[in-house]
Each structure stands twice: as C-alpha cells, then as structure tokens.
Amino acid sequence: MADAAMGMQRRRVLFQQGTVLKAFVLALLIALIVLPLIRTVMFTLQPDTIKAWSDVLTGRLSTNLFYKPLGNTLLIGVVVATGCILLGGFLAWLVVMTNVPFRKTIGVMATLPFMIPSFAAALAWGSLFRNDRVGGQVGWLQGLGFDIPDWLAWGIVPTLIVLTLHYFSLAFTIIAAALATVNSDLIEAAQIAGAKGQRIFLGIILPVTTPALVATGSLCFAGAVSNFATPALLGLPVRMQTLSTRLFGMIEVGQVGRGYVIGILLVLISGAFLWAGNRIVSGRRSYATITGKGGRAKRFDLRGARWPLFVLAMAILVLSTVVPVIVLTASSLAPSSANLFSNWTLHYWLGQSDPSLAQGIPGIIYNEDIVRALTVTLSLGLAVAFTGMFVGLLASYTTARFREGWASAAITQISFLPLLVPGIAFGAAYIAYLGAPIGPLPALYGTFMLLVIAGTAYLLPFSVQTGRAVIQQVGGELEESARITGASFARRLLAITVPLAIRGLTAGGILIFVKIVRDLSLVVLLFTPTMPVLSVVAYRYASEGFGQFANAITVIILFISIAASLIANRLQSKSQPWLKN
Amino acid sequence: MRFLTVTRLGAISIFVSTAAIAGGHLNEMGPDELLPLAQQEGKLTVYSFTSRIGKVEKAFEEAYPGIDLQGFDISSTEQIARLKAEAQAGVTNADVVYISDTPVVLSELLEAGLIAPYVPPRVADRVPAQYKSPLLAQRLSTKVLMYNEEANPDGAPVRNLWELTTPDWTGRVVMVDPLQRGDYLDLMTEIVLRSDEMATAYEAQFGSAIDLDGAANAGEKFISDLFANDLILVGSTDDVNAAVGALGQDNPPVGFTSYSDRRDNEEEGWALQVANAVEPAPGIIFPAVLALAAEPNNPAAARLAIDFLMGDESEVGGPGLAPFYVAGDYVTRTDIPPHPDAVPLDEFTAWRLDPAKTTTIRAEIGDLILTLQ
Numbered sequence: 001m002a003d004a005a006m007g008m009q010r011r012r013v014l015f016q017q018g019t020v021l022k023a024f025v026l027a028l029l030i031a032l033i034v035l036p037l038i039r040t041v042m043f044t045l046q047p048d049t050i051k052a053w054s055d056v057l058t059g060r061l062s063t064n065l066f067y068k069p070l071g072n073t074l075l076i077g078v079v080v081a082t083g084c085i086l087l088g089g090f091l092a093w094l095v096v097m098t099n100v101p102f103r104k105t106i107g108v109m110a111t112l113p114f115m116i117p118s119f120a121a122a123l124a125w126g127s128l129f130r131n132d133r134v135g136g137q138v139g140w141l142q143g144l145g146f147d148i149p150d151w152l153a154w155g156i157v158p159t160l161i162v163l164t165l166h167y168f169s170l171a172f173t174i175i176a177a178a179l180a181t182v183n184s185d186l187i188e189a190a191q192i193a194g195a196k197g198q199r200i201f202l203g204i205i206l207p208v209t210t211p212a213l214v215a216t217g218s219l220c221f222a223g224a225v226s227n228f229a230t231p232a233l234l235g236l237p238v239r240m241q242t243l244s245t246r247l248f249g250m251i252e253v254g255q256v257g258r259g260y261v262i263g264i265l266l267v268l269i270s271g272a273f274l275w276a277g278n279r280i281v282s283g284r285r286s287y288a289t290i291t292g293k294g295g296r297a298k299r300f301d302l303r304g305a306r307w308p309l310f311v312l313a314m315a316i317l318v319l320s321t322v323v324p325v326i327v328l329t330a331s332s333l334a335p336s337s338a339n340l341f342s343n344w345t346l347h348y349w350l351g352q353s354d355p356s357l358a359q360g361i362p363g364i365i366y367n368e369d370i371v372r373a374l375t376v377t378l379s380l381g382l383a384v385a386f387t388g389m390f391v392g393l394l395a396s397y398t399t400a401r402f403r404e405g406w407a408s409a410a411i412t413q414i415s416f417l418p419l420l421v422p423g424i425a426f427g428a429a430y431i432a433y434l435g436a437p438i439g440p441l442p443a444l445y446g447t448f449m450l451l452v453i454a455g456t457a458y459l460l461p462f463s464v465q466t467g468r469a470v471i472q473q474v475g476g477e478l479e480e481s482a483r484i485t486g487a488s489f490a491r492r493l494l495a496i497t498v499p500l501a502i503r504g505l506t507a508g509g510i511l512i513f514v515k516i517v518r519d520l521s522l523v524v525l526l527f528t529p530t531m532p533v534l535s536v537v538a539y540r541y542a543s544e545g546f547g548q549f550a551n552a553i554t555v556i557i558l559f560i561s562i563a564a565s566l567i568a569n570r571l572q573s574k575s576q577p578w579l580k581n
Numbered sequence: 582m583r584f585l586t587v588t589r590l591g592a593i594s595i596f597v598s599t600a601a602i603a604g605g606h607l608n609e610m611g612p613d614e615l616l617p618l619a620q621q622e623g624k625l626t627v628y629s630f631t632s633r634i635g636k637v638e639k640a641f642e643e644a645y646p647g648i649d650l651q652g653f654d655i656s657s658t659e660q661i662a663r664l665k666a667e668a669q670a671g672v673t674n675a676d677v678v679y680i681s682d683t684p685v686v687l688s689e690l691l692e693a694g695l696i697a698p699y700v701p702p703r704v705a706d707r708v709p710a711q712y713k714s715p716l717l718a719q720r721l722s723t724k725v726l727m728y729n730e731e732a733n734p735d736g737a738p739v740r741n742l743w744e745l746t747t748p749d750w751t752g753r754v755v756m757v758d759p760l761q762r763g764d765y766l767d768l769m770t771e772i773v774l775r776s777d778e779m780a781t782a783y784e785a786q787f788g789s790a791i792d793l794d795g796a797a798n799a800g801e802k803f804i805s806d807l808f809a810n811d812l813i814l815v816g817s818t819d820d821v822n823a824a825v826g827a828l829g830q831d832n833p834p835v836g837f838t839s840y841s842d843r844r845d846n847e848e849e850g851w852a853l854q855v856a857n858a859v860e861p862a863p864g865i866i867f868p869a870v871l872a873l874a875a876e877p878n879n880p881a882a883a884r885l886a887i888d889f890l891m892g893d894e895s896e897v898g899g900p901g902l903a904p905f906y907v908a909g910d911y912v913t914r915t916d917i918p919p920h921p922d923a924v925p926l927d928e929f930t931a932w933r934l935d936p937a938k939t940t941t942i943r944a945e946i947g948d949l950i951l952t953l954q
Contacts, residue, residue: 060952061948061951061952063952064951064952064953064954065951133752133813232816233816236758236814236815236816237813237814237815239814239954241954248761249758249760249761250760251662255944255947431666431669431670437670437671443670443671443672444670445666445667445669445670445672446667446670446672446674528663528667528674529626529628529651529653529655529674530674
C-alpha cells in the first residue's frame with residue numbers, strides 16, 4: 001500500500017519534471033531553429049517567388065537545377081558517411097582496444113584533420129593533384145612528370161576523398177569515446193567464456209556502440225551533403241554541382257527564391273535519411289554501459305599485425321594532416337604560388353606595408369583587421385562553445401531521460417535540423433529572422449549577439465549528438481538511487497550526470513569551438529565589417545588572389561584549434577583511459 | 582544623469598543640423614568646405630568591390646589626417662546582398678559604396694532607395710554626362726578575352742570569338758561560372774544582345790550564314806556551342822588569370838578576365854594580354870560606380886572620400902586615383918590622359934554595357950546557362 005503510494009508519487013514527479021523540461025527545451029529549439037527556417041519557407045511562398053518551386057521541380061531547368069545536383073549530393077553523403085565510419089572506426093578501435101604502437105600519437109593525430117578547414121584541404125589537394133585541365137600552374141605530381149587524369153584531379157572522386165579525410169576524425173572522436181566506455185565486465189565475461197576477438201567485436205562491441213556509429217554516420221552524412229567549399233573548388237572545372245553549390249550560386253546571382261527552394265528540399269531529403277537513422281537508435285531500449293562498477297579490460301594483442309596496422313594508420317593520418325599543413329605553410333611563405341618551395345619570405349606574416357607587394361597590405365601581425373578579427377573569433381568560439389554545450393546538455397539529458405512521448409522525438413528531430421541546412425542558407429535565414437527588429441527587440445544585424453545565437457543554433461546538432469551518445473550510456477540506476485535518497489533535479493544533474501558525462505560534453509565543446517572558429521559558410525553572410533571573423537577575412541584574401549595572407553590566417557586558425565584541443569586533452573587526461581598504458 | 586541628457590541633446594542637435602545640411606548644402610561644397618565638417622565626423626566606412634581600397638585608405642589618411650577611412654573589400658554581388666540586409670535591419674554601416682554590377686545596382690539599390698547619387702562639384706564639369714547619371718562612374722572596368730603573350734609572341738591566337746567553339750579550343754577556354762559571378766552573366770547577356778554582330782562574325786569565320794539549329798538567336802547559339810566545346814568554369818578571376826597567364830606553358834588556354842589584371846603580371850608570374858582584335862568584340866567594358874549610402878552616418882566625410890577617389894588636380898589624379906590609373910582601367914575624367922601602356926579607349930573594341938538593356942534579359946540568360954551545365 002505504502003509502496004504503491006510512493007510509486008504513484010514518484011511517477012507524478014517524473015511526469016511533471018519531464019513535461020516542464022521538455023516544454024522549455026522544445027520552446028528554446030523552436031526559437032533557435034524552427035522559426036528562422038519557417039521564415040525561409042514563407043519567403044518562397046510569396047506571390048513573386050512561388051514560381052521558384054516549379055522551376056526547380058518540374059520546369060525545363062529542373063534537371064540541371066535540382067535532379068543532377070541531387071544525385072551528386074546523395075552519392076557524396078552515402079560514400080563519405082560510410083568511409084568515415086570505416087576509417088574513424090578502424091582508428092578508434094586501434095587506439096582504444098589494441099596494443100598498436102604509438103597509440104597516443106595516433107589518437108592525437110586522428111583528431112586533427114577536422115580542424116583543418118575543408119576548403120584548405122581542397123586547396124591542398126589541388127596543389128598536389130591539379131592537372132593541366134584548367135591550364136596555369138599544375139600540381140606537384142603533374143610537375144614531377146605524372147600524368148594526372150581528370151577524374152583524379154577534379155570532380156566527384158577528389159571531393160569524396162577530401163571530405164572523407166576531413167570528416168573521419170569526427171567519426172574517430174565519437175567512436176573512440178563510445179568504445180572507451182564499453183563495460184569491461186561484458187568483455188571479460190566473454191573472454192572467460194572463451195569468445196574470440198571477432199565474436200567479442202560482433203557480439204558486444206558493435207551492438208553497444210551502435211548509437212555512436214549511427215550518430216557518426218548521421219553527422220558525417222549531413223556534413224558532407226551540406227559542405228560547400230570542397231565541391232565548389234574541386235567540382236566546378238568539370239561542372240559538377242551539388243545542391244549546396246547550386247544554392248550558393250543561386251543566392252550569389254540574386255535568385256534567392258530558387259536558392260531557398262533548393263535549400264528547403266535539401267533539408268527535407270537529408271531529414272528523411274536522418275530520420276531513418278534515428279529510428280534505428282531509438283528502436284533499441286537501453287544503451288547504458290557506464291554502470292556503477294567496472295574497470296578496464298586487457299587490450300587485444302595484435303601480434304604480428306602491430307606494425308603493419310601502425311603503418312597503415314600513420315599513412316592515413318599523414319596524408320590527412322601533415323601534408324595539407326605543409327602545403328598551407330609553404331604557400332603562406334612563397335611570394336609566387338608557382339614556386340611553392342622557393343624564395344620564401346616572412347613578409348606576409350611580419351612585413352610592414354610595402355606598396356610594391358600585395359597592394360600594400362601589411363603582414364598579418366601589423367594588420368588591424370586581422371587582429372580585430374582574431375579577438376572576435378576567439379570570443380565567438382568560447383561563447384558558442386559555452387552556450388552550445390549548455391543547450392546541448394539540456395536537450396540530450398531531456399531526450400535520454402524522458403525518452404517517451406512526441407516531445408522528446410520532436411526535440412531530437414529539431415536538434416538535427418541545422419545539420420541539413422547549408423551554413424550559407426542558415427546564415428541567410430538568420431538575417432531574415434533577426435536582421436530586422438521584432439516588436440520591441442532591436443535588430444541584431446551586425447552584432448556579436450547575432451553571431452553567437454546563430455552559431456549556437458547551427459552547431460547544436462554536434463553538442464546534442466556528442467552529449468547524447470555519452471548521456472545515454474550513463475546508467476539510469478545511478479540517478480535513480482540519488483532520486484530515492486532525495487536529491488533534487490539540479491543536484492542530480494550536477495552531481496551525477498554532468499561529472500559522468502563531462503568527457504563527452506567537453507569533447508562536444510571543443511568540437512563546437514573548433515567548428516565555429518574555422519567555419520566559413522555560416523558566417524559569410526552574417527559577417528559585417530564591424531564584426532569580422534578570421535575565416536571570412538581569410539576567404540576574402542583568397543578570393544582576391546592574396547593566397548599567402550589567406551594561408552597565413554588559416555595556419556593561425558589551425559594553431560588555435562590544435563592548441564584548444566591540446567589544452568582540452570590535458571584537462572581531460574585523467575578521464576581518458578584509452579590513452580593510458 | 583544631467584550629463585547624459587546634455588550629451589544626448591548635443592548629439593541630437595548635431596544630428597539635426599547635419600541632417601539639415603545634408604539636404605542640399607553638402608552636395609554643393611568643395612573639398613575645402615567639406616574638410617572641417619568631415620574632421621568633426623572623424624571617420625567613414627567604404628564598401629569597395631576591389632582590394633585596391635587598401636591603398637586608397639592609406640593615401641586618404643595621409644591627405645586628410647584625423648579622418649579614419651575604413652575600407653572593406655566586398656564583392657559587388659555580396660555588397661548588394663549586404664546593403665539589402667542592412668536596410669532591412671535599419672542599420673547603416675557603409676557611408677560610401679564603390680561597386681560594379683550596375684544592372685543589379687540600379688534596380689535593387691538605387692531604385693529601392695538604398696543608395697544615393699553624388700557627383701563632387703569640383704570635377705563635375707570634367708566627367709561626361711553619361712558617367713554622371715544615374716550614378717557617378719569613376720572608371721570603366723572590363724571582362725575581356727585574354728591570352729598568354731609569352732606563348733603567343735606574335736599576338737592573340739584567336740581572331741574571332743567563334744573560333745572558341747571549334748575543336749582547336751576544346752577544353753581550352755576558361756571563365757568564371759556566370760551563375761556565380763554577376764559580371765560574367767553580364768558578359769553572356771551582352772553576347773546575346775549583340776546577336777546581329779555575332780551572326781556577322783559567324784559568317785566571317787565559317788563562310789556561311791549561321792544555322793541557328795533551334796537556338797533563339799546567334800548569341801544563344803554561341804553560348805550553347807561554347808559550353809558544348811568543354812568550356813572550363815572556375816571560381817574566381819584569379820583562377821582564370823593563373824590558368825591563362827602563368828609563365829612557362831606550352832599550350833595555354835585563353836579566358837575571359839579583367840584587362841587590368843595585367844598589372845599583376847610581374848608580381849604573379851603571368852603573361853596576360855588582351856585579345857583586342859578579336860571579332861566581333863573581346864568582351865564587355867562596364868562602369869565602376871561611386872555612391873553614397875541613402876543616409877550616411879558621416880555625410881561630409883563620405884562626400885570628401887568620393888571627391889578624393891575622383892583624383893586631385895595633378896596630372897594623373899594624384900594618390901586618390903593612383904591605384905586605378907593602371908593599364909586596363911579607363912578613368913572617366915576627361916582631363917586625365919589615357920594610360921600609356923593600355924589600348925586607348927577609342928581603339929578598345931569591347932562592347933559598352935548598357936545596364937538598362939542588360940536587366941531586361943539577364944535572368945533569362947541565367948536560365949539558359951543553367952540548362953547548358
């Protein structure tokens with residue numbers, strides 16, 4: 001009788017808490033993400049823009065405007081997501097679960113490619129593989145006498161390779177975090193029962209890391225289909241278009257209606273794919289793998305394969321990190337892009353203004369614009385990382401603990417949405433949304449606040465996803481026992497969930513910081529001269545032919561990103577068991 | 582509190598008086614009268630479609646100490662998007678707009694009341710009427726066919742645009758995607774507007790009258806054939822410049838780019854030269870215009886900067902005009918002598934862009950190009 005009463009009471013508290021929290025998170029996400037997108041949809045439904053729908057979907061233009069780019073986009077999404085899971089998963093497995101040599105080095109290097117802006121990676125690809133199709137300067141390999149065919153120099157193949165090498169480190173980060181939390185009891189039990197490595201992998205590791213794998217695939221798919229810089233740089237000479245390059249082109253020439261329609265369709269299509277992925281995850285009941293006890297299992301002994309696998313891993317990592325960095329650095333020092341490794345000068349870094357060089361633009365440390373942009377960029381990165389993880393924690397906690405009901409499903413779906421919106425479209429939507437005054441609220445155009453809000457909303461999928469993969473694994477029984485002993489919601493969150501999930505949350509915070517610091521597509525429209533950010537300043541220099549300044553700034557962005565990660569690694573070192581021997 | 586009120590009153594009275602002056606007086610003032618007012622304002626912001634604004638900034642601040650000119654290098658297409666967004670937000674960032682892409686500028690900025698014309702009285706009598714209205718053109722810029730003069734020491738390898746559609750030039754013509762850069766869409770549009778000349782040139786090249794083969798006119802037929810001949814599209818004019826101009830090429834392509842980019846030949850290791858003799862024309866020549874924001878924050882300094890950008894009374898316009906007094910840019914002031922290294926304007930055969938006409942079919946040509954890609 002008493003038990004039943006307590007049960008009733010507990011259920012009611014649970015119900016109330018869940019409802020309040022869900023309503024709050026849902027309202028926040030709607031304001032951040034749904035309203036700007038609705039503004040975009042409304043724009044295309046105006047009488048003078050509604051024709052854009054038939055132009056895109058059925059008119060004589062539709063094949064080139066929509067269907068061909070769609071095919072390329074889906075191909076890129078599927079291949080890159082698959083490639084990332086395989087590459088990232090392979091490296092994560094090596095680092096977390098095996099005795100491969102130099103695991104620590106591999107672990108650190110595998111997180112680096114994500115910090116290299118994808119446009120920088122694409123430019124580096126060009127410097128190496130560019131053939132004489134567009135004339136002018138050929139790449140290094142062609143210069144050595146190799147005949148680089150068009151399919152390797154331009155179009156879909158290099159786009160797939162560059163994007164896979166860019167996004168796999170995202171996959172690595174998520175999968176490694178998930179593998180590190182696999183309960184050793186399970187593996188030990190299996191080992192005692194005599195299970196072999198393959199069986200442990202298929203029977204235990206793969207099933208419990210499924211949420212992380214699906215999350216990884218979703219993130220990589222969405223990132224790849226909305227990436228603009230890489231297909232634009234590598235696809236244009238062979239006229240390969242994706243939906244995002246099409247969208248950019250349409251907005252560039254003022255056909256905003258068609259651009260928005262393409263953007264909306266991109267959202268819907270990617271949404272369908274991600275919804276399917278989400279179904280797979282939420283179809284299972286529990287992924288709780290961090291429980292009240294458990295230690296580390298022994299590492300798999302690779303035996304004779306140790307060094308061959310090490311060489312393979314390092315080959316992948318050197319290609320995706322060291323090579324682009326060398327090319328970028330060299331081209332920030334070389335006065336002529338035609339001779340990458342000669343006549344080096346520090347002018348573009350340290351020089352005073354010299355009218356005969358680069359239109360009199362001084363080296364970047366004397367350049368006021370760049371110094372100001374650096375300040376704004378760092379502040380933006382920190383602000384967005386903080387607000388992003390705060391909202392991300394709330395959302396992922398809510399969906400993990402109160403999984404039932406339409407509101408949780410809606411929170412999950414909405415927090416995914418920004419992934420599917422190419423950054424440039426999201427930026428445009430935000431200008432439409434907060435650019436003009438709303439009632440008594442002033443217009444935010446050109447303010448730091450607008451950058452922070454848009455950045456937080458745009459990167460929310462990353463904070464929610466990374467947080468969720470971890471939070472779902474924090475066993476509910478820990479929190480439940482705290483609740484039974486009378487701990488309040490805030491206390492349970494701060495004393496149990498946050499400490500246990502801190503690794504995932506910090507990892508998410510770093511991802512967000514790094515993403516916003518090197519993001520181009522979102523800020524390129526939100527950027528105003530009074531609120532400059534580094535990536536846009538770099539892009540401007542690149543598009544004006546001052547590649548050295550652009551590359552020098554890119555090197556700074558790289559430096560900031562790497563420094564951020566190293567600091568975070570240090571802070572986290574105690575909670576990174578997979579890097580310990 | 583009182584202090585605040587006094588400051589605010591002061592600010593309001595300055596604002597009111599400036600606004601009153603802005604109505605008429607400022608437009609009549611010469612640089613000497615503008616200077617003290619501009620110094621009170623102390624700063625101004627310029628949106629410029631060319632990076633050469635950096636040099637202007639330095640020269641301006643040396644000429645007029647105490648006025649901080651903030652120059653921002655923003656492409657024309659982006660300036661248009663930005664100014665529209667700023668207007669919607671009720672924000673004015675730019676005082677002066679320096680921009681090309683006039684077909685869009687006239688309809689979407691000037692007619693919409695986002696920018697205002699201004700002709701400095703000092704130079705008004707030395708700028709031809711066609712370059713003063715509807716907006717002041719500071720110079721003429723170009724998108725024309727350029728070739729590599731190192732590989733072609735005897736002159737342009739092309740004599741007729743139609744040659745670009747023949748097997749000799751398959752995969753060897755480079756330009757920026759007209760769907761991503763407005764200037765190039767203007768070029769394609771002009772080719773269609775000049776369909777009669779294109780038809781004549783066709784006959785001169787192939788010896789027979791043009792068979793349109795379903796195309797609407799000779800211009801559209803040319804564009805279709807050019808795309809069908811494996812035209813190479815790149816992302817920026819500098820990519821075209823490097824492709825066409827880079828030294829040490831055996832068989833370089835040709836491409837459409839800015840004549841004035843030839844000024845960077847030495848610095849970049851290029852050998853760009855214009856194919857001026859090509860029939861019927863090598864490309865387009867179009868105005869680069871200067872305008873005020875509709876309601877500039879610094880109205881006197883804005884006018885002073887436009888005055889400065891039009892050049893001083895020295896022979897070739899002094900430091901304000903120096904960055905633009907280069908071969909391939911044609912300054913509109915009649916008293917400035919043509920640049921000695923460039924093809925003189927009256928011998929330059931590029932088509933003069935008519936923004937009003939371009940606007941009429943620009944979107945249609947954009948659609949045509951979309952179907953060709």
